[in-house]
Amino acid sequence: MRILVVNVNTTESMTKTIGEQATATASPGTEIVPLTPLFGADSVEGNYESHLAAIAVMETVRAYAEPFDAVIQAGYGEHGREGLQELLDVPVVDITEAAASTAQFLGRSYSVVTTLDRAVPLIEDRLALAGLADRCASVRASGLPVLELERDPAAAVKAIAEEAARAVEQDRAEVVCLGCGGMSGLTEAVVERTGVPVVDGVAAAVTIAESLVRMGLTTSKIRTYAPPRPKHFRAWPPAALT
Amino acid sequence: MRILVVNVNTTESMTKTIGEQATATASPGTEIVPLTPLFGADSVEGNYESHLAAIAVMETVRAYAEPFDAVIQAGYGEHGREGLQELLDVPVVDITEAAASTAQFLGRSYSVVTTLDRAVPLIEDRLALAGLADRCASVRASGLPVLELERDPAAAVKAIAEEAARAVEQDRAEVVCLGCGGMSGLTEAVVERTGVPVVDGVAAAVTIAESLVRMGLTTSKIRTYAPPRPKHFRAWPPAALT
Amino acid sequence: MRILVVNVNTTESMTKTIGEQATATASPGTEIVPLTPLFGADSVEGNYESHLAAIAVMETVRAYAEPFDAVIQAGYGEHGREGLQELLDVPVVDITEAAASTAQFLGRSYSVVTTLDRAVPLIEDRLALAGLADRCASVRASGLPVLELERDPAAAVKAIAEEAARAVEQDRAEVVCLGCGGMSGLTEAVVERTGVPVVDGVAAAVTIAESLVRMGLTTSKIRTYAPPRPKHFRAWPPAALT
Amino acid sequence: MRILVVNVNTTESMTKTIGEQATATASPGTEIVPLTPLFGADSVEGNYESHLAAIAVMETVRAYAEPFDAVIQAGYGEHGREGLQELLDVPVVDITEAAASTAQFLGRSYSVVTTLDRAVPLIEDRLALAGLADRCASVRASGLPVLELERDPAAAVKAIAEEAARAVEQDRAEVVCLGCGGMSGLTEAVVERTGVPVVDGVAAAVTIAESLVRMGLTTSKIRTYAPPRPKHFRAWPPAALT
Amino acid sequence: MRILVVNVNTTESMTKTIGEQATATASPGTEIVPLTPLFGADSVEGNYESHLAAIAVMETVRAYAEPFDAVIQAGYGEHGREGLQELLDVPVVDITEAAASTAQFLGRSYSVVTTLDRAVPLIEDRLALAGLADRCASVRASGLPVLELERDPAAAVKAIAEEAARAVEQDRAEVVCLGCGGMSGLTEAVVERTGVPVVDGVAAAVTIAESLVRMGLTTSKIRTYAPPRPKHFRAWPPAALT
Amino acid sequence: MRILVVNVNTTESMTKTIGEQATATASPGTEIVPLTPLFGADSVEGNYESHLAAIAVMETVRAYAEPFDAVIQAGYGEHGREGLQELLDVPVVDITEAAASTAQFLGRSYSVVTTLDRAVPLIEDRLALAGLADRCASVRASGLPVLELERDPAAAVKAIAEEAARAVEQDRAEVVCLGCGGMSGLTEAVVERTGVPVVDGVAAAVTIAESLVRMGLTTSKIRTYAPPRPKHFRAWPPAALT
Structure with missing residues (x-):
């Protein structure tokens, strides 16, 4: 299976560290794909950056072109996991x-x-x-x-x-x-x-994501995390992201 | 005093309704400035749109060029009030x-x-x-x-x-x-x-914002809502917003 | 509008201080009427005096002959706000x-x-x-x-x-x-x-009382704060109060 | 031992009922003294009457001239037990x-x-x-x-x-x-x-009051229920009560 | 009435101390029967011994041949009171x-x-x-x-x-x-x-057990503490206990 | 790794069902060992049987002669997990x-x-x-x-x-x-x-037990789940179990 592990800040070296930790924990047969957000701050240390990271993580995952089986949001105490759960059919795990x-x-x-x-x-x-x-x-x-x-x-x-x-x-x-x-x-x-x-948290999240996939379990779509309804968007996503 | 009342969706007619309600409640001498987010969805009905609205409201307020005395976030149950409190020195009231x-x-x-x-x-x-x-x-x-x-x-x-x-x-x-x-x-x-x-909520928020300004009270900056620390940003804000 | 600001103890100088604070916060057009309880202790520092103050504040407000738009109970941590809400049709605010x-x-x-x-x-x-x-x-x-x-x-x-x-x-x-x-x-x-x-608390209460009056809002009478049912009273109120 | 069982309303027949229930439960050697408040409403059905009952029960117990070993406040959901605990050295039990x-x-x-x-x-x-x-x-x-x-x-x-x-x-x-x-x-x-x-509740309270007395336990006076501090009172207690 | 006071450990001298305390508190006419569990640890200081004590206390009470009116479980913070309540028709009090x-x-x-x-x-x-x-x-x-x-x-x-x-x-x-x-x-x-x-706790429990018996109150059998359903047991109780 | 999956009742067919479910979920390389308690009830439907099961599960695991890497207690809502955590150095997971x-x-x-x-x-x-x-x-x-x-x-x-x-x-x-x-x-x-x-629950517990073992994590022994202190036991364990 393939698991996206998404950093919340734009510091590539930190994405690398997170990815290595995830890989070290992953089972044989699990591919870890570390991702850095397409936009945002080089470190997330407060609400403004965390809200920005929330939407950046979502857009980054949406822009990922290959199939995947689960997503890990690898920021501690950050906003946004609920949005990912709406957007995706695969399990989402916050560290x-x-x-x-x-x-x-x-x-x-x-x-x-x-x-x-x-x-x-x-x-x-x-x-x-x-x-x-x-x-x-x-x-x-x-x-x-x-x-x-x-x-x-x-x-x-x-x-x-x-x-x-x-x-x-x-x-x-x-x-x-x-x-x-x-x-x-x-x-x-x-x-x-x-x-x-x-x-x-990263190691723990990898085992949980793998376990959910293994048991065939994913986010309940019955209410809170139902897919977003169709909308018209103004100036979003930014041209540079598309 | 001048109070920004920020809609969370991009439907201008709804911004107008909100602005009218705020104006009807405001004291003499209070100027209500209704704002529509620079980007986002035409209605906010879930986490994805709400997270997007959170950051859109923040950027919209930051892009507002004139001085103001308080901000009202006019969405019910939406994310983002904490970020506004970090960014601003004036009171922030969520409806x-x-x-x-x-x-x-x-x-x-x-x-x-x-x-x-x-x-x-x-x-x-x-x-x-x-x-x-x-x-x-x-x-x-x-x-x-x-x-x-x-x-x-x-x-x-x-x-x-x-x-x-x-x-x-x-x-x-x-x-x-x-x-x-x-x-x-x-x-x-x-x-x-x-x-x-x-x-x-809009009427209630107007009276509370006015009251805080009148008493000379604003967000505590000692810890949770201290101003963001200096950061390097990748691809943010989008060129179209600057 | 006229707002009664009721001290909970019988020390007139403290009533004066409270009244001045309230007046300093009040909007133009708001008349602050400071009241001292008709009976009770010169300071309220415990449950006995607080229970006495509760009923004294209620009787003092009932004995006030002029119309008024809101009442503020200006004691910190004292009993009785619920009773005032039953007795009155105007908003009641505890500091x-x-x-x-x-x-x-x-x-x-x-x-x-x-x-x-x-x-x-x-x-x-x-x-x-x-x-x-x-x-x-x-x-x-x-x-x-x-x-x-x-x-x-x-x-x-x-x-x-x-x-x-x-x-x-x-x-x-x-x-x-x-x-x-x-x-x-x-x-x-x-x-x-x-x-x-x-x-x-006094300043905050003045702004809240004014706001409720301005929005035309007052205590819900549907259940908890419905007016008292008709009763026969023994030895109450004391002759000296009537 | 002697236990005062204080009704919260002024309906004597109800005091009698309560007293009979207490007596039926009391141990041999326990004397139940039913008391009706010196002032107040004939039934307590809301906050105003309950606050009045709170102070009435306290003054009624204070006016009781004989020694006693415990007090039961025999009203369901009424205010005032904390005040009795301040005023008295013997146990106080609310039904x-x-x-x-x-x-x-x-x-x-x-x-x-x-x-x-x-x-x-x-x-x-x-x-x-x-x-x-x-x-x-x-x-x-x-x-x-x-x-x-x-x-x-x-x-x-x-x-x-x-x-x-x-x-x-x-x-x-x-x-x-x-x-x-x-x-x-x-x-x-x-x-x-x-x-x-x-x-x-009356039966339960009688057994608890008796038990506390039997074990030599009474209200802690170290903080919340310390005796009231000395005060000057205005117009209290009413002449009719003294 | 007769009250069983059951120690949770097998140290007889401690059973004796507990029994003496219970007797000192009991009313005239109450017989205190101190019991030591038929099996278990000489002191209970953790979950393993506490779980063992839980079942030992239950079996010890079940093995008691004479009639009794209430049971006190005389261990502080131990498991098992709920099981006793299922097994018995008389009140059970945990210290x-x-x-x-x-x-x-x-x-x-x-x-x-x-x-x-x-x-x-x-x-x-x-x-x-x-x-x-x-x-x-x-x-x-x-x-x-x-x-x-x-x-x-x-x-x-x-x-x-x-x-x-x-x-x-x-x-x-x-x-x-x-x-x-x-x-x-x-x-x-x-x-x-x-x-x-x-x-x-022992003294308190004695007064409560006596009070419940005196008021004719015992454990509700309607749901949580209904008697155990008929079962087949493997290797239980041990031969030595029967 | 080897995981003990312990049923709480003595019905062997149910142990078999549980074991099959566990085996179906287990990773390659994980050996599932289903165990039936050495004593207890054929179904656990209340506190008496649950307390008995608690101690039976503990003794059954203690009597297991081979090494193992984790234990799953496969009863829903049963007592005893805390005791297992004291007794064992390997992770314990309750379903x-x-x-x-x-x-x-x-x-x-x-x-x-x-x-x-x-x-x-x-x-x-x-x-x-x-x-x-x-x-x-x-x-x-x-x-x-x-x-x-x-x-x-x-x-x-x-x-x-x-x-x-x-x-x-x-x-x-x-x-x-x-x-x-x-x-x-x-x-x-x-x-x-x-x-x-x-x-x-059984499937979920298998994945969690495997994950803990894989991450090298086990029960904290610093306080609540420290090993039992040395004790003298009366009539325990029963001769039939030893």
């Missing part, structure tokens, strides 16, 4: 939800450790709407901007592992979710520092 | 929240009557995130598409008033909110049919 | 709810800073019943009794501003509500100390 | 809470069947504040005014038993609470009609 | 729920102080399912294993009283529940240290 | 939670259709404790006892499909979970009748 859903099988409560403090409310909102907040002990920020993860990996590892340790000790989290698509690769260090299972 | 917030001063519980069934989950989500769902008795759909409100107003009035009556009788709503920016003008008929107060 | 409702348009979460620790549970209960607790980050007490606000304003300002800063820093509040009818006038100092918007 | 608390030991969910529809929101609010709403399947109204219970007992029995049956069948209640102080005596008929345990 | 239910009549919020940290989640889950968690300020662990309560009572008293004080000061608990069947006897020391009412 | 967790990726809300009405509360409780109840539209009973599924499959299919249709139409479920380990095989008929995705 925020995949990580939380997986964490819940591993311990009584989980925490998310993300990048900047301003990302915390977005993640909290997504978890609340997804019905996955009850067992969330906390969403914590390491204080590192997204792109810093690539610029200074050693400092990133340290900051994130320390924040994860606080989640375990102070908030009584029993599992930690790495709250950014680009944090793949930090898992080991955080496990070592905290002694609890650490969930990477 | 979904304005209507609910006003209804709560009038009765113990309120219902929303909207257009299509598929809009119900979007409205429920917005109310939940806004912390305004506890006293919401129900969100009900009349079954009418958005543009039908203009095409056959008499049938619209009847369908909406009947649904509102069911909300009052079956769900024990004590107040009814008209769940669509384009429903201004139906108020009287629904009051007559149900005997309960009926809140129009 | 606890007005402040919270306004704060929710300004930031993702708000805190209330009140006087004594024992007032905290009353405020929490009112917010819970009003469906306004979800986005409440905390209700904090400065430790100052109500009348101390007048006796030593400088100390009051300092204590309240410090507590507000703790709400912002520790509880992540993005907006602060001043949790006492007599705190009008402290707004500026708290803004300066915290850097977040500060909402005064 | 609304006593019934719900007892019902929770008997089945997974319970319903309350009360008098008029307008009493429903008051009861719901009391249960919510008491943290006893999670297992409440419904609060239902029989449509009978309070005083009708005495005027036409046969019709009352029938109406209440039918409503109780609906709670069991439609709302899946496993226990029924009789939602009015004056419904003592209907228990048997409702058991017969529904086949589920039926809890009378 | 976790009895303590919480009683505490709610004494203060606005309560905390539980238990033994080991790993018991905390079990207690939290039981309170959540029982609908008694809303007013629970915290469940805290003293860090002492169950059997240590008997081995070094002086150290136990000190550790538990200190933790209780933290609950009152940091979590704002107004009442403390002793979170272990074997903590009877510590009440006085904790009251002295904290100044708040302290509830012993 | 109730697996089904709900999977359903949440497919639609905005899901319903469970189970056997007898008395199973509904057990399932609701498990979902609540698992933090998976927010998006649960309803748990509905078809009225069929567990063993009837095998005795009259045609009637079972019809009853379950009809109840599923009611969940979709009346409760607005967008996905249906088959609420019994033995319902595997009914999927197709329910999809056909309702038009929504239908999730089988």
